[in-house]
Amino acid sequence: MRVRRWAADIGLGVVFAVVLAFWASRLADSWGGGYWRFGCAAGAVVCAIALARRLDLARAATAGLAVAGTAVLAAGFAGLPGEPGPGAALGLAVLVGSAVRSLPLRPACAVAAGGFAVAAGSLFTAHSLAAGVPAVTVMNMLAWLTAVVAGLCPRLLDARRRAVAERVRRAERLTLARELHDVVAHHVTGIVVQAQAARLVARRSPEKAGDALAAIEAAGSDAMAAMRRVVGLLRDGDDAGGPATTEPGPLRDLVGRFEAEGREGPEGRQEREGRQVRLRLPDEEETAVWPPEVTSTVYRVVQESLTNITRHAPRARAVTVSVERDRDAVTVEVADDSPAGPARHVPRGGYGLLGMRERVQALGGTLRAGPRPGGGWSVLATLPLSGPLSGPLSGPLSGRDRR
Incomplete structure (x- = not known):
């Protein structure tokens, strides 16, 4: 992962250098003199901040916007070529896209709004608006829009994946809750009923206490087996919480246990009919x-x-x-x-x-x-x-x- 990041940053640095060199040569040809120095210096600073964004993205984005905004104001008052130039626009696009992709919602929106303000502020450096929107403004707006879309798409995909994962976890919790209730509560209810009966049987007919305790032991064993099936559900993810069958055997066993529990009431007396x-x-x-x-x-x-x-x-x-x-x-x-x-x-x-x-x-x-x-x-x-x-x-x- 680190190697990929280093490789990506090195490649991005090469792109920044090429764009800055190209823009400097174009300014030297069209404006002459040293007009290219200010734009390239501002662009180089913004690009350097963009390369250092992994250290602290929020501060890097704030610093990049501040440098670009200052360059816009300075160029407007000093009559320099339009700012932000292509190098600064590319560096801002990297910062804005990364912020929209990774920062919390409010800081991400703040950085996106700041990027839009800087892109729109390039109108201030335009030397003539008679021919329509200046090319530098169009370039900055396109760079800002591309950055926002590039950051927003993976952010929305991540949010969707988290929502799906949360639904899956919730479904698993509900499945486990149903299994615990259906499997364990059924056996525990039988144990409670038989324990109530055994306590009074031991008091009134001690000779029958052994049978009552044996029934409780059998019910406890069934409860342990049910718990093992629930644990199997957790381990394997299958519906191991109980028999997946309507064959006569399992259902007749279930009904038989239900009838046996009803033959002796909780007060310890033998019911006539059950x-x-x-x-x-x-x-x-x-x-x-x-x-x-x-x-x-x-x-x-x-x-x-x-x-x-x-x-x-x-x-x-x-x-x-x-x-x-x-x-x-x-x-x-x-x-x-x-x-x-x-x-x-x-x-x-x-x-x-x-x-x-x-x-x-x-x-x-x-x-x-x-x-x-x-x-x-x-x-x-x-x-x-x-x-x-x-x-x-x-x-x-x-x-x-x-x-």
Whole structure:
């Protein structure tokens, strides 16, 4: 990198020297005498400052503008050839372009405005305006405009790249947040429920405490496995947060754990009926051709819905989990029969329903969550198998907001 910079500066110095020598010869031929000395001296100083711009760009740009502005005033009062000349104009163009490219917004705008003022100030050195805008002014304006465009284009490209990178980082953070909530919260909820039951079981029926602790140990192992999958997501960037499948095995295991958690209430007593879950799944041959992002989202919607029932509808005794294909879309519905009451109200601020909405929306699907007409609560998601569905994410999201 340093070698390239040195090479670029050496090449730029050669260009500066050639332009200054050419302009000196032209002034000597047209004006004669020593009129070329002042313009070449001012141009050489501005070019030297431009070559030293990497030391402190803001100060270098300020110094270059000051020297060029002083040269304009001196040439105007002394009747010298028009300033800034080609050498000074080229040096100013390098300074203005570098400032617009690299400096913060306000200093960059200030340098650009100063460059425009110096370029327009060349009108002051014009000896006659009868023939229109002097050539020296046109030259300085073109040099200033080229410098601004050359500095602004890469600045805008950098800003766009930063914006894209920020969107990608935000998407990754949201993905990780969803995975942490969907995977870890599901297992931790089960551990909390079983720990509440085990504490009372140990007090009332000590002989059953071993079974309760074994269940907690199994739930903890599942939570550790889930955490490893989330870590895998961080390391590899794949959707390793859970099974990307709607095959009967994983979903039946999920439903089985949900039913087992509901057989024993948090007060330690054995429920007579427990939770009864009706599970309807498509054939394995049919699900085998579904996209993996669809199957993974189906699993997550069912998992989060069951977790919400455990948290916010403990009196629910009948739950229906249905996964069906309707033409070119997959429909997932999780419904319960929980009665209306204070338990239905949950303070806002959770992320479960929000995560489900983001997952479904990312695939172009729709999500509806709300009370059922006959009582209970329903979560209904529709996911397209090919191409995004039209229309925004819809459905009542208030009421018993399970998150």
